[in-house]
Amino acid sequence: MKKSVKKKNLGKIKGFAIRFIPYSEIRDLNSDERIKKILNIVLGNVILFLQGKLTSSEETRLIGDTMAMIEHIKNFKGIELAVISGNGRDSLFEKMKRGLANALSGGDLGAITIIGPATIVKEIKKNPKKIELLLNG
Amino acid sequence: MVIKIFKNFFKRIFSNIFKNKKDIKLGFYGPPNAGKTSLANRICKDFTGEEIGSVSKIPHETRNVQFKEKVEIDYKGKKMVFKMIDTPGIATKIDYEDFLKYKLTKKKSKTRAKEATQGVIESIKWLDDVDIVVIVLDSTENPYNQVNITIIGNLVARKIPVLIVANKIDLKKSDSKKIEAAFPEYEVVGISAKYGENLEEFYESIFKLSKKV
Numbered sequence: 001m002k003k004s005v006k007k008k009n010l011g012k013i014k015g016f017a018i019r020f021i022p023y024s025e026i027r028d029l030n031s032d033e034r035i036k037k038i039l040n041i042v043l044g045n046v047i048l049f050l051q052g053k054l055t056s057s058e059e060t061r062l063i064g065d066t067m068a069m070i071e072h073i074k075n076f077k078g079i080e081l082a083v084i085s086g087n088g089r090d091s092l093f094e095k096m097k098r099g100l101a102n103a104l105s106g107g108d109l110g111a112i113t114i115i116g117p118a119t120i121v122k123e124i125k126k127n128p129k130k131i132e133l134l135l136n137g
Numbered sequence: 138m139v140i141k142i143f144k145n146f147f148k149r150i151f152s153n154i155f156k157n158k159k160d161i162k163l164g165f166y167g168p169p170n171a172g173k174t175s176l177a178n179r180i181c182k183d184f185t186g187e188e189i190g191s192v193s194k195i196p197h198e199t200r201n202v203q204f205k206e207k208v209e210i211d212y213k214g215k216k217m218v219f220k221m222i223d224t225p226g227i228a229t230k231i232d233y234e235d236f237l238k239y240k241l242t243k244k245k246s247k248t249r250a251k252e253a254t255q256g257v258i259e260s261i262k263w264l265d266d267v268d269i270v271v272i273v274l275d276s277t278e279n280p281y282n283q284v285n286i287t288i289i290g291n292l293v294a295r296k297i298p299v300l301i302v303a304n305k306i307d308l309k310k311s312d313s314k315k316i317e318a319a320f321p322e323y324e325v326v327g328i329s330a331k332y333g334e335n336l337e338e339f340y341e342s343i344f345k346l347s348k349k350v
Contacts, residue, residue, distance in 0.1 A: 055294075056287055060291050063229055064261045066230075068258065071254055078228070079230060081287075
């Protein structure tokens with residue numbers, strides 16, 4: 001009994017990689033292409049750190065497409081997703097400054113989006129002060 | 138005779154416009170097991186005598202969007218008619234093995250997981266067709282979940298009024314202040330859908346939001 005549990009756990013992760021992608025890699029892509037690119041990376045057992053963040057509608061589509069893929073791709077159980085950005089309590093001047101910088105760069109470069117396959121990333125624990133990635137053992 | 142026909146025609150058109158305007162589509166969104174159906178049931182039971190759907194401790198009990206038409210909420214002498222839309226919980230991952238812990242068979246777990254993924258897709262589609270959204274969060278859980286932030290961000294982008302409900306305030310671990318801190322720009326109402334606690338404040342907020350529709 002003990003042996004079979006051990007075997008099962010060992011079989012869960014066969015290896016993974018962590019990849020950082022600068023925002024420039026997705027800046028010129030449309031929403032379809034961005035989501036496709038992200039999901040292709042994640043499906044290769046890669047935890048992705050993306051500079052910047054997707055729009056809320058892109059994030060929603062990412063969730064929808066993920067659900068559709070769970071049905072069609074064997075052993076794919078979904079993703080874990082988190083975005084680290086400003087705490088939203090900046091002063092008006094800070095907000096304006098950030099807004100201008102975002103407009104010039106084409107995205108919120110101060111943010112980081114973390115996306116990992118659920119088979120590898122068990123949970124992304126987030127609170128205002130820290131973010132923790134818990135991996136499946 | 139002709140005048141009478143015209144009069145009836147316009148009366149019918151105007152009454153229909155007025156009637157449709159009064160039926161506000163109220164969507165219940167949130168992560169699985171937060172208590173969306175429990176809250177929708179509580180409201181429907183109070184005002185129609187019937188429930189909208191079944192509830193369970195097993196996540197993803199609601200796997201199809203459920204409706205209840207013509208729910209007239211009567212609060213402090215004011216009346217409003219709602220179409221209640223109870224949606225499946227939105228998640229980024231669904232693993233059939235999680236359902237095995239609840240003693241479901243492998244076959245039933247796999248079916249539940251498949252239906253749950255379709256339910257999430259259906260929930261997302263319905264975002265296009267709601268007037269007001271109640272985001273139901275479990276106040277015993279960490280609110281800094283990206284799914285919550287994504288849903289709220291999406292509703293803001295669509296200019297849909299949002300009310301956040303911190304459910305399960307009857308539980309010891311409940312911390313609705315944490316939800317208020319996570320979403321300082323939104324009104325948060327702490328309730329217990331199970332015991333009907335603080336629903337007065339909830340109805341007050343819903344009526345206030347309805348004016349924005």
